[in-house]
Every structure is written in C-alpha cells, then in structure tokens.
Amino acid sequence: MLKNDWELHHICLVVRDWNDTLDYYQSARMGVNVGPQVMYLDYRNGGPAEFYSNDKLPRTNGGSGPGKPLKVESKRERRKEEEKRKRYKFMDKDCQVGDLLLEIGQNRSIPLEGITHLCFNVPDINAETDKLLEKGCKLMSCITQSDIILENHIDTRKYGNVDISFRPPVLQHEQAWIDHVRSHPNLKDWKFHGIGIGIRDLDKAVEYWEMLDIIDFQSETEIDSNSLAPINVSSESMESNFKARVRVGQVGSVAFEFIQPLEGASIYHESLDSRGEGVADIAFKVADLEKEAATMIYRGMPVVFNGKPKNGPAFACFDARENNGNILVKLIQRD
Structure with a gap:
C-alpha cells in the first residue's frame, strides 16, 4: 500500500567520526552543514524527553554483517550507557544534500558504518506503529515527552537491514528551520x-x-x-x-x-x-x-x-x- 501521507523527514547515516563526514560533504560541495535539528523548540514546554531502548534487539548497525566489533564494552561501560539512556538528550549533526536532510550520528564503536534508518512524519504515530507491531515487528526505541511520542523506531531490518522511524507532523518552529535550510544559496539542485x-x-x-x-x-x-x-x-x-x-x-x-x-x-x-x-x-x-x-x-x-x-x-x-x-x-x- 502506497503511503501517500508519509512525508520523509530524514535518513540517518551513522559513522565513527561525524566531523570527518560533514567536512567531506562540504569540501566535495555535495552538502551544507546545517547543525542540529530544532524539533524540540516546538515541544520546549513539555519538560525533558525520555528515551526507551529495547535491549533485547541487536543494536543499530550499518549492515547485517559480516563484521567484527571494533571494541568490546566492559560491564562498567555498559552501565554508564544504560544510565545515559534513562534521560534522553537529542544530539545530532546534520547535512542538507539537495532536498534531503542527512542526519549524521556518531558511534565510535559501531562495527559497520552506514545508513541505519529512514524517518517519516506521519499523521498518527500510534496507528502506524501498531500496524507494524501487528505484523510482527518490534519496537526498537521510543522518545517521549510527557504523553507525546516524538519518535518511534520500528525494527524492519529482517531483509535489507534498514529500519523505519515515525515522527509527528512538522510544527511551526521546525518548519521555519526547514524552509531556511532549503533556501541556502550553496545547495545543489538535487x-x-x-x-x-x-x-x-x-x-x-x-x-x-x-x-x-x-x-x-x-x-x-x-x-x-x-x-x-x-x-x-x-x-x-x-x-x-x-x-x-x-x-x-x-x-x-x-x-x-x-x-x-x-x-x-x-x-x-x-x-x-x-x-x-x-x-x-x-x-x-x-x-x-x-x-x-x-x-x-x-x-x-x-x-x-x-x-x-x-x-x-x-x-x-x-x-x-x-x-x-x-x-x-x-x-x-x-x-
């Protein structure tokens, strides 16, 4: 079924050094560094965001394998990571490539770099999430603020190793940011x-x-x-x-x-x-x-x-x- 009401927000590229990747896109004149996203300006009165991660699922990776981890985490490092996940703070660096927002995440220990997910703005996150869960997919992670879901990641990696995430429709401040970014004079007409x-x-x-x-x-x-x-x-x-x-x-x-x-x-x-x-x-x-x-x-x-x-x-x-x-x-x- 063609999802006509799914609007692409971004695709996510996870690398070991996001500064190298951003520099590469800019020096090659393919894209423009546009800094972190501003979605949370539209939800700034709702308190801190909470982050849930399903630890029973494999971690996000740029491929299904083969590939060996660059680093084996100690128990102490895992505990530190778990504490960080309890209180979520959104961190990203982004590059505008033509009309595409490329979200660049950094994970220095990721075994395989690459595209990990595509994010869509949808009218009803709960409805779209429930449909995929009923199909047997698992909820990978969820970002909430009070009772508002800001982003759900659904595990669709079985074939192709790419997952889908959902966000609510774009609101005022973020739309103004998107319009500003896409008007940059150095953007290519891609x-x-x-x-x-x-x-x-x-x-x-x-x-x-x-x-x-x-x-x-x-x-x-x-x-x-x-x-x-x-x-x-x-x-x-x-x-x-x-x-x-x-x-x-x-x-x-x-x-x-x-x-x-x-x-x-x-x-x-x-x-x-x-x-x-x-x-x-x-x-x-x-x-x-x-x-x-x-x-x-x-x-x-x-x-x-x-x-x-x-x-x-x-x-x-x-x-x-x-x-x-x-x-x-x-x-x-x-x-």
Missing part, C-alpha cells in the same frame, strides 16, 4: 530519489516488505551491465561485467531499490561482502548529469558504474565510500 539496498535473496525480501503493507513494488527488472548504453560522464572505461535482479518499491515518496547480484563482480557484491545486507547507495535526480559528473570527478569521486538502460534514465554511481560510511552516491538524469 532531488532525493531513494536508496539502493544490497540483498542476498530478493524473493524473500519482497515477500517480507509486501507483508508489512507499506510498499508498492514495480515489476522485476534485471541489471545487465553489457546491455547498458554508454554515456559521456567519465574518460575512464568501465570494466564491470555483471548481472543482478532488481525490484523497486515506493515507501511514501522514497524509492527502495532491492538489488540481488547474480554473476560477475559489482559494487553490489562489494557492498554485501563488506557489510552484509544494507543500503549501498543514496540516489538523487539531477538536471544535468554530465555537468554534475564532471564536478564529482573533479572533487575526487570517480565513477564506478554508469550507463543508460533501454527503458530508463541515464545514471552514474560515484565512489564516496571512504568518507561517507561506505555509501555510494548515485545521480540520475531528470526528465
């Missing part, structure tokens, strides 16, 4: 399209997400690198020779592209090898792909995969993984 998710079993992933009843899938397609028409975005020849199964679905306005590699080496094989299932790329539609590609290459992000399918727009994937939580940036030619 329109957020969606995420590409590396998956091991496409059929099981589609069955699971259809069961959640929050996505509308298109018919299955195939990526065959040999069938893509060449486009003029790079002087370097692309040697990729691979095939993959693909299903694209809409969650609100966001495209979820599930990709199961079949044969040959590819960026999606690399993503599965390095993080397990999880978000491999974030995609934007642009007015002039060739112009944007020249800028990206000049800024040190080489093209790793590009072309024009028979029934679709030209695209190019850029290697921003080293400083971007192991996430590629994909640009798609707008109509």
